[in-house]
Amino acid sequence: MLRLLQCEAMKLRRSRFLLIGIAGTLIVPFFIIIKAVTRYGSDSRTVVSLFTLYDDALMFLMLLFAPLVLTILHAWIVSREYTDGTLKNIFVIPVSKTAFLCGKLLFLACVTFAFMLISWLEILVLAILCSFFVPVTDLTILSAFFFLVRMLSGGLFLCATQTPFLYLTIRTRGFVAPLIAAAAVCFVNVVLSGSPIAGVYPWSASWLFVCRRFHGQSCPAGLSAALILIMCFWGIAACLLRFRREEVG
Amino acid sequence: MNNYVIETKNLTKTYGVGTSVADLNIHIRRGRIYGLLGRNGAGKTTTMKMLLGLTRPTAGEVFLWDKPLRGNKRNLLPRIGSLIEAPGFYPNLTAAENLRIFAALRGVPGPRAIENALEFVRLPCRDKKLFSQYSLGMKQRLAIALAIMHDPELLILDEPMNGLDPVGIAEIRLFLRQLCDGKGKTILISSHILSEIALLADDVAIIDKGVLLEEESLAALEQRSRKYIHFAVSDTAQAARILEREFGETQFAVEDDCNLRLYHPELSVTKIVRVFGENGLEVFEAHTCGESLEDHFKRITGGEGIA
Numbered sequence: 001m002l003r004l005l006q007c008e009a010m011k012l013r014r015s016r017f018l019l020i021g022i023a024g025t026l027i028v029p030f031f032i033i034i035k036a037v038t039r040y041g042s043d044s045r046t047v048v049s050l051f052t053l054y055d056d057a058l059m060f061l062m063l064l065f066a067p068l069v070l071t072i073l074h075a076w077i078v079s080r081e082y083t084d085g086t087l088k089n090i091f092v093i094p095v096s097k098t099a100f101l102c103g104k105l106l107f108l109a110c111v112t113f114a115f116m117l118i119s120w121l122e123i124l125v126l127a128i129l130c131s132f133f134v135p136v137t138d139l140t141i142l143s144a145f146f147f148l149v150r151m152l153s154g155g156l157f158l159c160a161t162q163t164p165f166l167y168l169t170i171r172t173r174g175f176v177a178p179l180i181a182a183a184a185v186c187f188v189n190v191v192l193s194g195s196p197i198a199g200v201y202p203w204s205a206s207w208l209f210v211c212r213r214f215h216g217q218s219c220p221a222g223l224s225a226a227l228i229l230i231m232c233f234w235g236i237a238a239c240l241l242r243f244r245r246e247e248v249g
Numbered sequence: 250m251n252n253y254v255i256e257t258k259n260l261t262k263t264y265g266v267g268t269s270v271a272d273l274n275i276h277i278r279r280g281r282i283y284g285l286l287g288r289n290g291a292g293k294t295t296t297m298k299m300l301l302g303l304t305r306p307t308a309g310e311v312f313l314w315d316k317p318l319r320g321n322k323r324n325l326l327p328r329i330g331s332l333i334e335a336p337g338f339y340p341n342l343t344a345a346e347n348l349r350i351f352a353a354l355r356g357v358p359g360p361r362a363i364e365n366a367l368e369f370v371r372l373p374c375r376d377k378k379l380f381s382q383y384s385l386g387m388k389q390r391l392a393i394a395l396a397i398m399h400d401p402e403l404l405i406l407d408e409p410m411n412g413l414d415p416v417g418i419a420e421i422r423l424f425l426r427q428l429c430d431g432k433g434k435t436i437l438i439s440s441h442i443l444s445e446i447a448l449l450a451d452d453v454a455i456i457d458k459g460v461l462l463e464e465e466s467l468a469a470l471e472q473r474s475r476k477y478i479h480f481a482v483s484d485t486a487q488a489a490r491i492l493e494r495e496f497g498e499t500q501f502a503v504e505d506d507c508n509l510r511l512y513h514p515e516l517s518v519t520k521i522v523r524v525f526g527e528n529g530l531e532v533f534e535a536h537t538c539g540e541s542l543e544d545h546f547k548r549i550t551g552g553e554g555i556a
Contacts, residue, residue, distance in 0.1 A: 003353055003354070004354075006353065007350045007353050007354055010342075010346065010349065010350050010353075011339050011342070011350060013341060013342060013346065014341045014342070014379070015341050016341075080339075084337055084338065084339060084340060085334070085335060085336075085337025086337045086338065086339065087337070088298075088303055088331075088333050088334070088337055089337055089338075089351060089395060090351075090354065091301075091302070091303055092301050092302070092303065092326055092329065092331050093326065093351065093354045093355050094322065094323045094324075094326045094327050094355075095354055096323075247298075247303065247304045247305060248298060248303040248304060248333070
């Protein structure tokens, strides 16, 4: 499996898509900081807090930005095997389709965690830089670590909720359909995020879990967790079943 | 136990209502170069994909080294090198980087195998040029390097000369011959170019519309290149009727209104001409000819398409 992961990493060398993805990762934290500093500039009584920064970042990332950017990255990493015509070279190598896809899934999980880790690190760095000019509260190692755990748990939920888009990628052998689906999911996320039924929608529920916002929800947390798990396993099983049937046509 | 490296039994592939390959039975012997010849769309690539397990046959079975491919892929595939259709590589990587990925997946040890493969196809190992910047010929060379990198016993190459310049074609041809004669490798090569197969193959299979029309050694085929009697007459339809009625002959081909070929050179030309004359037919020309290999292929595949 390590060999498969190494190969996946090698494939991304000099990839412009990856650079664009990393640049995309930087956008949310950057604008969160800009927003906080601007608010402080207009009203100096407001407080720039590390908690608020991470909380806002998690909301934008989990509900809107990460599903879209990660879908693009994941779909590209998978669909390029079809578009570059490399599957015919891979399928004649005695690596089973299941092992190959599991390697891919694991690598995509690594990409997701890297995405969240970079976002976490950027907020921390920008908050430290900000603290030279405006007061930033809660800027301690402990609170940074607290949010590192939250960001990584967000990564875990994102991995789980990305599997249907991955299935769409394999099904359509391209990234247009999963991207449209991800955009639709994000739209519903925005609509549902403040509503009491957000817990029944796995993508919104993920955010509720990460930010501990289940109070006031009509859907119990257990049901939300079950829905997320069912969707995750269904996604993985569908991907595996579909990919095992894959032929080079 | 036979000596076949590849054997197919009634191999069939259908897509919807169309049949791509129908009841194909081919037999490829160890240490031979086997040319699969057919027009574009004849079913050559589909056959090769089924031999590699890239496409599941609708019916029939593939045997490699006497073992069914189904259920033995993990043991059999490492012994095969292949090139199917257009070369498929990662465009953002160099030739060596691309090969490194497949070498790692195959478990090919050390960088020497990659260097040797690139050296053979005359691609520089330390070149910084990316695959996306390669010409078609260079891409094809890299695909051949990938096929031979792990020193396989069997090579399955689908139109490997595509995009190569004449010097490159000659080099690859020589190398494939050396692999076969010197190292005892078995090579299956497909092409729609007759001259290419004629220069390289030991055995030839002709496939058309998914059906195997002929499987023969090239030597036998050349020897069997049929002689025929060519007639230029005033009415070929009438000539055909006379041949059937008077001589019980059906081995002929009407080329046009005036020209007819009789594939039975043992018959007396003088006698036939006389019978034609007695039946009111004018005979302008009558002589015995040999059929070239190309004419033979065109005839049995029913037309053009093989260069």
